[in-house]
Amino acid sequence: NMSLPGYTGARISGFWSMRARSGSGEDSLDRLLPGPPIIAVRRKSTSQTKTEVLRTCTHTIYTAGRPPWYDEHGAESKEAFVIGLCGGSASGKTTVANKIIEALDVPWVVLLSMDSFYKVRPVSNDYSFDHPGQRLKHGKIVMIPVYDFTTHGRQKDWKTVYGASVVIFEGIMSFADKELLELRDMKSIVDTDSDIRHVRRLRRDITERGRDIEGVIKQYNKFVKPAFERYIEPYIQLADIVVPRVGEQNSLLSLSPIQMYSPLCCFVQGSPVLGPADSAPPPSQTLRVLESMPQVKGLHTIIRNQETSRDEFVFYPKRLMRLLIEHALTFLPSQPCTVQTPQGREYEGKRSLSGKGITGVSILAACKDVRFGEILIQTNLDSGEPELHYLRLPKGISEEHVILMDSTVSSSAAAMMAVRDLLDHKVQEKIALASLLMAGLGVHWVAYAFPKVKIITTAVDKGVDDFLQAIPGIGDFGDLYFGTDGRTSGWSDDEEQEQPKQQTMNLIL
Numbered sequence: 001n002m003s004l005p006g007y008t009g010a011r012i013s014g015f016w017s018m019r020a021r022s023g024s025g026e027d028s029l030d031r032l033l034p035g036p037p038i039i040a041v042r043r044k045s046t047s048q049t050k051t052e053v054l055r056t057c058t059h060t061i062y063t064a065g066r067p068p069w070y071d072e073h074g075a076e077s078k079e080a081f082v083i084g085l086c087g088g089s090a091s092g093k094t095t096v097a098n099k100i101i102e103a104l105d106v107p108w109v110v111l112l113s114m115d116s117f118y119k120v121r122p123v124s125n126d127y128s129f130d131h132p133g134q135r136l137k138h139g140k141i142v143m144i145p146v147y148d149f150t151t152h153g154r155q156k157d158w159k160t161v162y163g164a165s166v167v168i169f170e171g172i173m174s175f176a177d178k179e180l181l182e183l184r185d186m187k188s189i190v191d192t193d194s195d196i197r198h199v200r201r202l203r204r205d206i207t208e209r210g211r212d213i214e215g216v217i218k219q220y221n222k223f224v225k226p227a228f229e230r231y232i233e234p235y236i237q238l239a240d241i242v243v244p245r246v247g248e249q250n251s252l253l254s255l256s257p258i259q260m261y262s263p264l265c266c267f268v269q270g271s272p273v274l275g276p277a278d279s280a281p282p283p284s285q286t287l288r289v290l291e292s293m294p295q296v297k298g299l300h301t302i303i304r305n306q307e308t309s310r311d312e313f314v315f316y317p318k319r320l321m322r323l324l325i326e327h328a329l330t331f332l333p334s335q336p337c338t339v340q341t342p343q344g345r346e347y348e349g350k351r352s353l354s355g356k357g358i359t360g361v362s363i364l365a366a367c368k369d370v371r372f373g374e375i376l377i378q379t380n381l382d383s384g385e386p387e388l389h390y391l392r393l394p395k396g397i398s399e400e401h402v403i404l405m406d407s408t409v410s411s412s413a414a415a416m417m418a419v420r421d422l423l424d425h426k427v428q429e430k431i432a433l434a435s436l437l438m439a440g441l442g443v444h445w446v447a448y449a450f451p452k453v454k455i456i457t458t459a460v461d462k463g464v465d466d467f468l469q470a471i472p473g474i475g476d477f478g479d480l481y482f483g484t485d486g487r488t489s490g491w492s493d494d495e496e497q498e499q500p501k502q503q504t505m506n507l508i509l
């Protein structure tokens, strides 16, 4: 098993056997391999690969556990590896895709379904499906509509998908479009018997897509079957991997994902970059922690104390934030300059870029003295994934130094999403992530994922709890700051009305 550039293919493992086809015709390896042919593999017929033995055809992506935007050395950004998955309706494409994801067992694998891009009825041709595939391939953020088969329309909310190491693009027509086909690094087809597909479709469309039996049969005979013959069958020979005809009795699903997709597992190799969640993070070259002077320690003591009243929780964090931002500014470029003192003498000073050339981007709110942007990211409580809800960045941000402000960073999921957003807006990695408190885990992830982003904080807590919150931690900063945690203020009701709400954050700087 070795990596050869230019190949797509699969590794033979366990009882899996393969049938090879070269560009010029069948070259069966059946006789060389034990067991029935379950997976058929076709290799790219480039001159480089022609004479090689199929068993060595393994295309491996080394991610080293890094997110998609950097190669395994943390240097250049790399393209996503795109697996095209074609097959007749109800052949099992989605099921197979999910099995691949399970078997790969690495982050940053995205399943993109052509179903998402059905035109909305009545016809509205407002979305090109070339676009998301290409953007994802190049590691860019994409917005994906969510198709609803019961209403034949799109749901209100679109899904935000970030760059990926691997994109699995599945759909009945996914091989029929030449341009889309060219994006694929590997083409796989789910080849399931038409009777089985028909039965599965009947069951699925009636139970999941709100259809009736007559309608499904009619649609199948009139449209689905001819479409298969026209748009899918002719392209089966293009596939690098054919997932073979299996029925319910011989269900692939009864096999473990590793057994089922071990040939594909070798495509992505990411070594874990973290030890146990509470282990000390390795030192990060980009981390700059504010010196723990007595007043910094004192401010932490106040804001971490559960006895601290809400009014104090508004006042003291502001002091700490000011120190944090001053600290962050020391890492931005400045120019030497000379000024005249009132005594008429020259003073050799330095002028920072403050006020020009710097954009503050807050994940919570805006800051005042510099141009500002806002990003609202919230964790989806069902999936546990961060979701981008709102993004407003000033024009010309790509030329600026950006201080990205997140009150606390624990798992770093939101901060990483925000950094990714900035990079998508062509901010040239001149980013400083400033946070009052960070968990070692979050520092590590950001530093590893974005080796050029400076990380500025006033303290790093080594541990995280089961919810990936920093320990000893600070609690939910937003809730405490905006008084939504139920903590009392120590003020009378009248005084309480006067107290700062959301806009307070704008005054901090």
Ligand SMILES: Nc1ncnc2c1ncn2[C@@H]1O[C@H](COP(=O)(O)OP(=O)(O)O)[C@@H](O)[C@H]1O
Binding pocket: 087, 088, 089, 090, 091, 092, 093, 094, 095, 096, 200, 201, 204, 246, 247, 248, 251, 252, 253
């Ligand atoms: N190997 C299998 N054995 C039994 N049922 C399956 C198998 N693969 C898929 N199914 C079922 O068939 C239906 C269609 O599968 P799905 O993966 O959605 O197909 P596609 O995405 O190709 O339309 C689903 O209800 C799924 O549970």
Ligand SMILES: Nc1ccn([C@@H]2O[C@H](COP(=O)(O)O)[C@@H](O)[C@H]2O)c(=O)n1
Binding pocket: 088, 089, 090, 091, 093, 115, 118, 148, 149, 152, 153, 171, 172, 223, 224
């Ligand atoms: N409103 C719609 C849109 C599409 N279809 C059918 O779905 C099939 C593709 O989905 P699979 O998950 O089965 O690949 C395709 O055959 C379309 O005819 C539909 O019925 N209603």
